Amino acid sequence: MCPLCRAQRRLAFRNERAFYKRKCDRCDKDVVSMYSPSKRYRVWCYDCWFKDDWDPLVYGRNYDSTRSFLEQFEELWNEVPKIGLMHMRSVNSEYVNISADNKDCYMIVESSNNEGCTHCYWIQECKDCVDVSFASKTELSYESDDCYDSYKLYYSKGCHDCRDSFFLFDCKDCSDCIGCVNLRSKKYHIFNRPYSKEEYERFLADAKLDTHEGVEAMRKKFEAFAETQPKKYAEIYNSVGCNGGYIKNAKNCNYCFHCYESEDSKYGVHVWRNAKDCMDVDTAGRNAELVYNSMNSGIDISHYICSSLCWTCSFMEYSYYCFNSNHCFGSVGLRKKDYCILNKQYSKEDFEKLRETIVADMKKREEYGEFFPASVSTFGYNETAAQDQFPLKKEEALKQGFKWEDTTRGTYGKETVKWEDFPAEIDPTKTVFACIDCSKNYRVIPSEFAFYKKLHIPVPRLCPDCRYARRIGNRGPNHLWKRACSCGGSSSKDGKYKNTVAHVHSDKPCPNEFSANVPPEKNKMLYCEACYNAEVG
Numbered sequence: 001m002c003p004l005c006r007a008q009r010r011l012a013f014r015n016e017r018a019f020y021k022r023k024c025d026r027c028d029k030d031v032v033s034m035y036s037p038s039k040r041y042r043v044w045c046y047d048c049w050f051k052d053d054w055d056p057l058v059y060g061r062n063y064d065s066t067r068s069f070l071e072q073f074e075e076l077w078n079e080v081p082k083i084g085l086m087h088m089r090s091v092n093s094e095y096v097n098i099s100a101d102n103k104d105c106y107m108i109v110e111s112s113n114n115e116g117c118t119h120c121y122w123i124q125e126c127k128d129c130v131d132v133s134f135a136s137k138t139e140l141s142y143e144s145d146d147c148y149d150s151y152k153l154y155y156s157k158g159c160h161d162c163r164d165s166f167f168l169f170d171c172k173d174c175s176d177c178i179g180c181v182n183l184r185s186k187k188y189h190i191f192n193r194p195y196s197k198e199e200y201e202r203f204l205a206d207a208k209l210d211t212h213e214g215v216e217a218m219r220k221k222f223e224a225f226a227e228t229q230p231k232k233y234a235e236i237y238n239s240v241g242c243n244g245g246y247i248k249n250a251k252n253c254n255y256c257f258h259c260y261e262s263e264d265s266k267y268g269v270h271v272w273r274n275a276k277d278c279m280d281v282d283t284a285g286r287n288a289e290l291v292y293n294s295m296n297s298g299i300d301i302s303h304y305i306c307s308s309l310c311w312t313c314s315f316m317e318y319s320y321y322c323f324n325s326n327h328c329f330g331s332v333g334l335r336k337k338d339y340c341i342l343n344k345q346y347s348k349e350d351f352e353k354l355r356e357t358i359v360a361d362m363k364k365r366e367e368y369g370e371f372f373p374a375s376v377s378t379f380g381y382n383e384t385a386a387q388d389q390f391p392l393k394k395e396e397a398l399k400q401g402f403k404w405e406d407t408t409r410g411t412y413g414k415e416t417v418k419w420e421d422f423p424a425e426i427d428p429t430k431t432v433f434a435c436i437d438c439s440k441n442y443r444v445i446p447s448e449f450a451f452y453k454k455l456h457i458p459v460p461r462l463c464p465d466c467r468y469a470r471r472i473g474n475r476g477p478n479h480l481w482k483r484a485c486s487c488g489g490s491s492s493k494d495g496k497y498k499n500t501v502a503h504v505h506s507d508k509p510c511p512n513e514f515s516a517n518v519p520p521e522k523n524k525m526l527y528c529e530a531c532y533n534a535e536v537g
């Protein structure tokens with residue numbers, strides 16, 4: 001399989017955000033779960049699953065050399081109880097997934113060490129944020145993506161160290177700015193022009209950014225202005241020998257997206273915090289080493305092949321949901337176990353012999369090195385991250401061997417207010433809204449409403465799913481295309497932007513090419529590193 005198909009297969013196992021109410025199959029409590037009530041698996045709540053009073057080895061079985069190993073794994077996999085939502089050490093944050101160490105958070109995914117955050121994706125050490133993705137050390141911010149070390153930053157993307165600003169793109173060390181692109185260390189700027197404090201404040205008051213209409217009008221103006229400004233071909237900073245996007249402090253990371261403090265890796269998404277020698281990975285971090293074709297691998301792991309959600313483990317192959325275990329093959333749900341195959345305990349010598357036999361058998365069947373077959377996934381394609389990156393219609397997904405989930409999430413037509421009548425004297429936390437895009441009903445939880453009120457942000461008219469889709473869509477896909485520099489000499493090739501300084505290629509068009517995650521049909525003004533640096537610095 002090619003790298004993109006390998007990624008698609010893995011992601012079809014990754015349900016990040018599709019949650020349902022269902023009963024824990026052990027304690028009977030109503031819980032929130034990644035598994036719709038129609039799923040036939042045994043699903044246990046977090047407390048039941050992580051209790052020490054059950055032994056996953058009871059599901060152990062012998063290997064049968066006459067049959068496909070992956071088929072036998074699937075039979076084991078279907079038996080072992082599943083974890084409803086995957087999180088650890090959460091305080092007052094039961095609606096979070098693939099996350100750890102969060103307090104007072106709601107609907108956040110892939111996030112650690114946050115407090116008071118709602119509807120966020122991949123945030124670390126953030127406080128009081130709503131609708132924020134890919135952020136760290138950011139506070140009181142709203143609807144932003146890829147912003148770091150910022151405070152009161154709204155509707156922004158690709159910014160560092162910014163505060164009290166709206167609609168910024170690729171700005172650093174700015175405060176009190178509106179609608180700016182590529183600025184460094186500026187204050188009181190509107191659409192990249194300087195103003196006095198008084199003029200700025202008057203503009204801000206007139207913009208009425210506390211109303212839906214004001215925000216949408218400014219969004220339109222900003223998008224039109226941003227189109228006239230060059231963008232760096234890819235967000236790659238302080239890195240050598242890297243290509244992909246959203247890369248920082250990395251070395252030799254190839255075709256990687258969202259990658260930092262990592263080296264010698266390829267085809268990775270979320271490769272971070274001292275990951276080394278990782279290939280075909282979706283999330284490999286916190287000292288992950290020698291990982292291949294795997295997902296959610298992290299916290300001091302190494303020698304990890306075709307596995308998922310095994311934390312603090314080494315020498316793992318074809319295993320799922322194992323913790324603090326080593327030398328396991330085709331095992332599920334183990335904790336502190338070594339030398340197991342299909343959840344059966346072996347001596348070191350017997351393990352090594354049997355492992356060799358199985359690998360040889362798998363190679364004969366051309367299975368070894370491939371991720372689990374699509375039939376093993378417990379999720380419908382439409383519930384997984386695969387749908388974000390490789391969207392398919394139901395028929396296409398089924399034809400390609402993926403599953404599909406038909407349970408509708410959420411309700412439609414149950415809204416208690418029409419947007420035409422809003423704002424009225426109503427309490428949003430007691431109101432059911434309908435999304436102006438997909439019509440799905442949604443609510444605003446009290447802490448979220450308190451956030452909007454405190455920061456004078458209008459209650460969003462899109463549902464959380466549509467808001468998420470818009471932010472993620474703006475990041476571009478995790479694919480690369482060959483593109484040419486848009487610098488035409490003294491201006492951009494489309495003439496929309498006049499260069500401010502002379503470039504090394506003088507007034508001839510820049511000959512540089514690069515890889516960018518922007519498909520050729522998207523007419524974006526992309527500048528190569530040299531031309532971008534000449535203009536922006």
Ligand SMILES: [Zn+2]
Nearest residue numbers: 024027045048
């Ligand atoms: Zn339970």
Ligand SMILES: [Zn+2]
Nearest residue numbers: 435438463466
């Ligand atoms: Zn919607």
Ligand SMILES: [Zn+2]
Nearest residue numbers: 485510528531
């Ligand atoms: Zn150029």
Ligand SMILES: [Zn+2]
Nearest residue numbers: 487503510531
């Ligand atoms: Zn140029």
